[in-house]
Amino acid sequence: MQKSKIGLDFEKVKHAKQVSKNIADDVQNFVNDYTTVAVERTICRLLGVDGVDENDVPLPNILINELKEKGVLGEGIMFFLGNAMVETGLNPQQIAEKIAAGELEITDLPVHSFSEIESVLQPIINSTIEKINTRKARRENFIKNVGEGAKPYLYVIVATGNIYEDVVQAQAAARQGADIIAVIRTTGQSLLDYVPFGATTEGFGGTYATQENFRIMRTALDEVGEEVGRYIRLCNYCSGLCMPEIAAMGALEGLDVMLNDALYGILFRDINPQRTLIDQYFSRIINGFAGVIINTGEDNYLTTADAYEQAHTVLASDCINEQLALIAGLPEEQMGLGHAFEMSPDLENGFLYELAQAQMTREIFPNAPLKYMPPTKFMTGNIFRGHIQDALFNIIGIWTNQGLQLLGMPTEAIHTPFMSDRYLSIENAKYIFNNMKNIGDEIEYKQGGIMQNRAKEVLDNAILLLETLEKEGLFTALEKGIFGDVKRSKTGGKGRDGVAQKGERYFNSFVGLMKM
Numbered sequence: 001m002q003k004s005k006i007g008l009d010f011e012k013v014k015h016a017k018q019v020s021k022n023i024a025d026d027v028q029n030f031v032n033d034y035t036t037v038a039v040e041r042t043i044c045r046l047l048g049v050d051g052v053d054e055n056d057v058p059l060p061n062i063l064i065n066e067l068k069e070k071g072v073l074g075e076g077i078m079f080f081l082g083n084a085m086v087e088t089g090l091n092p093q094q095i096a097e098k099i100a101a102g103e104l105e106i107t108d109l110p111v112h113s114f115s116e117i118e119s120v121l122q123p124i125i126n127s128t129i130e131k132i133n134t135r136k137a138r139r140e141n142f143i144k145n146v147g148e149g150a151k152p153y154l155y156v157i158v159a160t161g162n163i164y165e166d167v168v169q170a171q172a173a174a175r176q177g178a179d180i181i182a183v184i185r186t187t188g189q190s191l192l193d194y195v196p197f198g199a200t201t202e203g204f205g206g207t208y209a210t211q212e213n214f215r216i217m218r219t220a221l222d223e224v225g226e227e228v229g230r231y232i233r234l235c236n237y238c239s240g241l242c243m244p245e246i247a248a249m250g251a252l253e254g255l256d257v258m259l260n261d262a263l264y265g266i267l268f269r270d271i272n273p274q275r276t277l278i279d280q281y282f283s284r285i286i287n288g289f290a291g292v293i294i295n296t297g298e299d300n301y302l303t304t305a306d307a308y309e310q311a312h313t314v315l316a317s318d319c320i321n322e323q324l325a326l327i328a329g330l331p332e333e334q335m336g337l338g339h340a341f342e343m344s345p346d347l348e349n350g351f352l353y354e355l356a357q358a359q360m361t362r363e364i365f366p367n368a369p370l371k372y373m374p375p376t377k378f379m380t381g382n383i384f385r386g387h388i389q390d391a392l393f394n395i396i397g398i399w400t401n402q403g404l405q406l407l408g409m410p411t412e413a414i415h416t417p418f419m420s421d422r423y424l425s426i427e428n429a430k431y432i433f434n435n436m437k438n439i440g441d442e443i444e445y446k447q448g449g450i451m452q453n454r455a456k457e458v459l460d461n462a463i464l465l466l467e468t469l470e471k472e473g474l475f476t477a478l479e480k481g482i483f484g485d486v487k488r489s490k491t492g493g494k495g496r497d498g499v500a501q502k503g504e505r506y507f508n509s510f511v512g513l514m515k516m
Contacts (some may be wrong), residue, residue, distance in 0.1 A: 002366065006359045006445055007452035013364050017317055019466040028476055031281050034274070036500035037193065038079045039118035039282050040064045042095070042244040045252075046128050046510055047081060047092040047121070050211070052197045053100040059093075060245070061194045064101045070107045075499040078507055080106050082117035082120070089116035090125065118509075127511050128252075135254040136291045139231065142222070148231040149179035151369070152397050152405035154429055155235070159184035159416050161203030163213045168312040170217060172419050174232045177426045181403060182235035182258055183217060188238025190269050191494060203417075209236050209246055214253035221409055233257055235295070238283050239265050241495050247283040251290035257336065257404070262324045263317060264297035266478060267486045272493035273478055277310065277324075282511070284328035292334065295404065295412055296321045299340030299373035301484040307342040307377070308350075308452040311357055312461035313483050314339050315364070319466060322365065322472070329515040332367035335402050340373035341393040345385075349450060351392055357458060358400040358452035364459075369403025372396075386410045389436045390425060394432040399440045405429060 003510045044060035051059050065078065084095045098104040128205045142503060149279030156178045158169040170181040180342060188194075200208040207213060221232040235257035236447045238246035243260065250258055262280045265271040274352075287294050297320075298314040305313070325335050339361050341385065343350040361370060375389045390408035397405040407425040409417045417425075445451050469477045479488035 002363070004363055006356060006363060006455040007447070008360060008363055008455060008459060012463060015366075015461050016459070017323070019463070019470050020316075020319035020323045022470050023320055023466065023474055023504045024327055027277055027324065028281070028327050030274070031252045031278050033502055034278050035076060035500055035502055035508075036275055036278050036495075037064050037073065038083035038242055038244055038279050039286070039508075040073065040240075040277075041068065042282060042286075043077050043508060043510065044081070044092065044096070044246045045245060045248050047078075047124050048128070049096045050197075051093075051097075056197065057100075058194050058197055059096040059100060063096050063106070066099060066106060068498075068500075072107055072503070074506060076502070076506040076508065078121065078229055079117065080507045082121045083112050084109055085120045086112040086116045102494055112220060125513065128510075129513055132251045132290050134172050135251065139256065139291065140224065142231045145214065146225065146229060146231060146306065147221050149177075150433075151368075152372070152433070153179035153233065153400045154426055155180040155182060156408040156422055156426065157182045157184050157406075157417070158429060161186065161205075162183075162201040163199055163207050163216050164201065164208050164434060167217060167220040169422075171220055173422055173426070174221065174224045177430055177493050178232070178422075179219060179230070179236055180233040181217070182257070182406075183207055183209075183213070185237040190237070190265060190271075193241045193495065193498065195242050199314060209238075209249075211249040211253060214249055214255060215389050218254045233271040234463070235259070239297070240269060241265075241271060241275070241498075243279040244283040244286060247286040247290075247292070250292060251286050252359065252431075253511075255290075255292060255293060257293045259297065260284065260287060260294040262295040262321050262339075263478075263483060264300060265351055266488050266493065267484050268300055270488065272496040272499070273475055273488055273490055274499050275493075275495040277474075278499065280324065281328050282417055282508075284325050284330045285511060285514050288325075288328060288330035288516050293336045293404070294325065294330065295336040295371045296332060296338040298338040299371075301344065302340050303377050304341040304484045306487060307340070307344070308347060308353065311353075311458045312465055312485075313459055315361065315462040316363065316465045316469070317483060318361065319462070320469075331516065332365070333369065335365070335368040337361070337365055337368050338371045338373060341375050341396060342373070342377050344378050345375075345389060351396075351452050353454050354392075355396050355399065356445075356454040358396045358402065359445070359451070360455040360458060362400045362402070371404040371406065372402040373406050374408030374412075376408070376412055380406075381413050382384055383410040383414075386412055387424070387428065391432060394429045395436060395439075398433045398436050399428075401440055
């Protein structure tokens with residue numbers, strides 16, 4: 001039986017996880033009956049459809065818009081593409097090009113037998129599975145033969161807007177000691193219901209997530225990884241209206257970490273709850289199969305609500321995210337569940353509360369490579385105080401054995417980090433991680449003290465919240481603003497018109513092959 005350093009009652013933890021499972025199962029009962037335009041576009045991409053038409057509209061969008069306009073989205077693109085392949089002898093890419101040119105009506109063709117459709121699709125499906133497996137093997141071989149950094153992985157961001165400038169900054173960060181490079185996505189891309197095509201050199205607050213940009217950065221990190229003697233992980237974002245599509249692109253191009261949350265898009269981008277919860281299921285199946293670590297976004301709750309008062313909402317969401325991920329077959333070892341160091345520096349004993357919560361989270365999710373987020377809400381532009389806040393955050397990271405330590409920058413709240421800012425942050429973390437390496441093994445928590453009482457309080461409040469969610473259902477809870485004080489309607493938000501109930505002919509072979 002696991003023994004708690006922070007005084008947790010593991011029977012309560014077990015209860016919290018069972019209640020969360022009930023909530024997740026209820027959501028999944030809904031998800032199983034529906035598909036979305038993003039799921040169907042993802043299937044197109046996994047079947048080899050890529051590129052754009054003469055108006056720069058992505059071919060997967062052209063295919064799926066055709067089904068949506070004809071009112072047959074619920075029958076699924078796999079059926080229609082397979083049927084067209086049997087009828088015409090063309091491959092999916094050729095079919096998409098003919099539809100884009102107005103030379104083929106995919107929904108008007110004679111219907112062939114399911115066995116014929118399944119048979120003609122199988123070689124393409126097998127080829128895609130093999131490509132992703134090859135990518136996984138490359139990562140594993142690199143780590144085995146060259147090595148990797150120690151946990152917590154040092155996680156930094158690049159955000160120039162130009163993929164080629166991002167490469168320069170990313171390689172510099174790797175040489176400085178970073179283990180994970182996150183290419184921040186350009187502002188607003190999560191609200192685009194399509195994925196841009198090709199390499200991009202303009203973006204605001206970040207760089208477009210495209211398959212070509214993924215390829216360029218993966219190649220660059222492999223080059224610098226050979227140089228510095230350790231594998232450098234690449235992170236991007238598969239949240240938003242194209243969640244499963246970007247997950248598929250990342251799987252094909254060898255990404256290692258993906259921002260992927262069941263609730264973030266609903267709360268912070270006003271994306272329709274039904275759409276997001278359907279999309280997250282397929283995206284997590286793909287991430288799980290590709291060996292990608294997902295990052296969830298619970299830290300964002302604490303930017304809109306008080307970090308002390310609402311800490312239990314972070315834990316409750318982590319529990320739900322974990323259970324939804326398990327349903328999708330994602331291993332615990334790939335769940336970068338999110339939490340954050342976001343309490344006001346003016347709060348007396350705030351460090352003790354932050355330490356208690358980080359240790360609590362570590363013990364409740366012992367196998368997860370937890371994603372620990374730095375202070376941002378109370379960074380003021382005073383770079384000296386900010387550097388100290390980041391140092392305290394780093395102390396807790398090594399003390400509680402976090403998995404992915406997203407490094408804070410002393411210039412947070414002033415500008416996008418310079419390479420020199422990033423160097424100072426990496427130096428700060430490396431110094432603390434080395435100097436305090438085994439502090440968590442050496443120091444015990446006072447029985448019945450401030451920290452044990454805080455962990456107990458947060459867990460108890462999270463259980464009360466989860467029990468309320470179980471009673472009301474997740475959709476109702478979202479409408480009431482349970483998370484982050486943000487209210488979202490089940491039928492409101494962006495992308496609702498891209499949801500369709502599955503028809504009798506619907507099938508998606510990738511789910512059965514990828515779900516672990």
